[in-house]
Amino acid sequence: MLAELSVSLWRGGKDGRYETYSVPQRASQTVLDVVTFVQRHIDPTLSYRFACRVGVCGSCAMTVNGRPRWTCRTHVSKVAGSGRLEIGPLENLPVIKDLATDMEPFFEKWQKAQGVFAPSKTRHEEIEQIRPDSPARRTADAAIECINCGVCYAACDTVRWNQDYFGPAALTRAWTLLNDERDAGGAARLQAVAAAGGCHSCHSHQSCQELCPQALNPTAAIAGLKRRTTAAYLKGEIKA
Amino acid sequence: MHRGSALWIAALVHRLSGLALAIFLPLHFLALGLAIDSEAKLESFLRWTDQPLVKFAEGGLVFLLTVHLLGGLRVLVIENLDWRDGQKQLATLAAAVSAIIAFIFLARVF
């Protein structure tokens, strides 16, 4: 006789509610398996997102027992103490339906932080020689593996309290570009991250760093941005 | 819940202690300002603070001041020096040191 999990899933939009389902427990079950079971065998109207289901795409991020995680990489046995699970959509983002959120604000802030590569050469010029062990490249590489899953954004209290705050992911991407020798974004990008809602709003709670499934450290990246913007400001390269 | 992590609590304690100190400061300044009226006024206020309950509150204030200072140093270090590991332990140590200093204060005044 298989044990049964009691699973509460968020249904509806912002003004929805949790509904509880009974799901048979299986060995090596992941939270994504549980959500999928509900949609396939109990209620086909459940909306949720996933793609790769092996922990490389970041699409399946949801709030599991209060913590944002990749559901495909969260084993039920690790989180469902006493056989209960509560699964909701990622926080700090508008809910479209059930477990799917609207990622648009996340990406809009990405743009606001100028997390976009600004080329400095054309194909007719010589290729830059970037040493992989140069300090700048190492710094960029340490922060570059972000796949925009939104876990850090959902975990961040400053995002929750401050609507303008760009959030850890957008700022981390800006940081990698500032350390990229090929990038020509320069002072304009520093000005962008020094704006209201930029890096100075970070209080170093470090929820982002604790929860990033890629083991990135946005707190450190944002600290780097604070140092760079301060230096630029004191030199008159950017305005307050 | 990530909200219970040591560093999140450290940040919250930092903010709450700052708020408490901000509320306390005007009162502190007003008390000292009693000396403008007369030394006797200040003296009678100081004797009022000899009450055990007030002394406990003062111990609490010492804790708040120390914990806010140490929490602030944590932020300054993160923002201006290279990243270091072991921050959770440092944050817990900071809280312990603050408690010890407040305790020493109370031990001396009782």
Added chain:
Amino acid sequence: MTMRLYLWQRATAALMAPLVLVHIAVIFYATRRGMTAADILSRTHGSIVWASYYGLFVAAASIHAAIGVRNVLTEWSPLTDRRAGLFAVVFGLLLAALGARAVFAVVLS
């Protein structure tokens, strides 16, 4: 928070770190059993050192506390940024005025 506010807050914080350490030592000294107002005031009266030290402390604390309060209001209260900023300025001025008065009280009165 803007760049300028951030810098003022961090700068006053760094400045106050050693000031607070001295203050904690002063607290311990001034709360020894048997210390009277006369004992304290006789040490602070006419002292340029105490006036400068606490004058600086009051200025830094007023700025630091005002910016801190502004942050808390913008994040935890429904006030707009402008209103929060206004409240913070008034609060900072209040602290500075009361603090200057307190320094005057122990050094000059």
